Amino acid sequence: MMPLIYALIVGVAMGALIQRVRASSPAMIAANLRLENLSIIKFMVTTIAVGAILAFVMNALLGPNTMHFDVKPAYVVGVLVGGLVFGVGFGLGGYCPGTCVVGAGEGRKDALMALLGGVVGAFFFTLVFSSVIAPMNKLLDLGKLTLDQVLGLPAVGVAIGLGVIFLGIVYMLPTVVKKG
């Protein structure tokens, strides 16, 4: 029961943050993907940096099995193909599966269309999963691989290092890029 309530609270906070930073604006997403305005990309990189440092420092302090880590398997072909398909939809519609829900909450009508497209896409996916997707996703499956395993270094050190590098990059990058 409690996880459902925690998830609801996290969702409300996440929805409000996405709305305030204008990640639920398809025009803003398109400007970011055209690399004219980097505010949403910098927002995401900051989120990852702060989240990684906090999560792994908490993990080191609280001991193993306290944090609910859940790493997704790296089946290289399927993850890359999925990302490439996702990117086309992201560039065209200007929404993510989450931001279109936020956009619907703030009353954007095209967000409802994206949400509907997503429901139809999910339905179509269930029809082709066994025949097409499942076999593809068996290719080059590296399992639940993480960067600290690849580097052979302690996770908390890698998280802090990656976080500092990410924060350095977003600090140096301009937010509004002048068009050449």
Next chain:
Amino acid sequence: MAQSATQAPPADGSSKLPAWAKLGAIFGVVSALSILTWGPIGVSGTYPRFIGAIFRRLTPDLAHANPYLEKMGSLIKPETFLLIGLLVGGFLAAKLAGDKAAPAEYPHPSETTTGKRYRDAFIGGFLIVFGARIAGGCTSGHIISGITQLSISGMIFAAGVFATGILTAKLMHREAK
């Protein structure tokens, strides 16, 4: 009170962080607390679970015969409540900030009518959820939560998303010229 147009922080060190930095840092805290209390944030899996819930009502036999719907399971999961939260959070943030009715935006020059915007949003919505389900996660599950957990899959997914995302957005901008 002067609003600084540049990013340079004032010399006295009392720099007012830009919105992306402040909101991003708060989201980072929320994301870590999510992993502490129940698990990493993720959105796209709820779409097929919703399809499963409908099919179990309408045609239970068909629903149980579908391996993907069986694999994804019931809607009674934290992720479903996260999604309800997104809807509420978006509504409340817009209302509390006193935003007027959400603007109708046309991100690409080729979207000359509302119908064309709806078409692009629908096709875009189809592709993001279809692509996310191939990969096993979306912007939240793979990119935010994934890279936060140092996962290689999240980094591969992000590379794919930005490769075609940037290409598509730039091509859509060129089209109308």
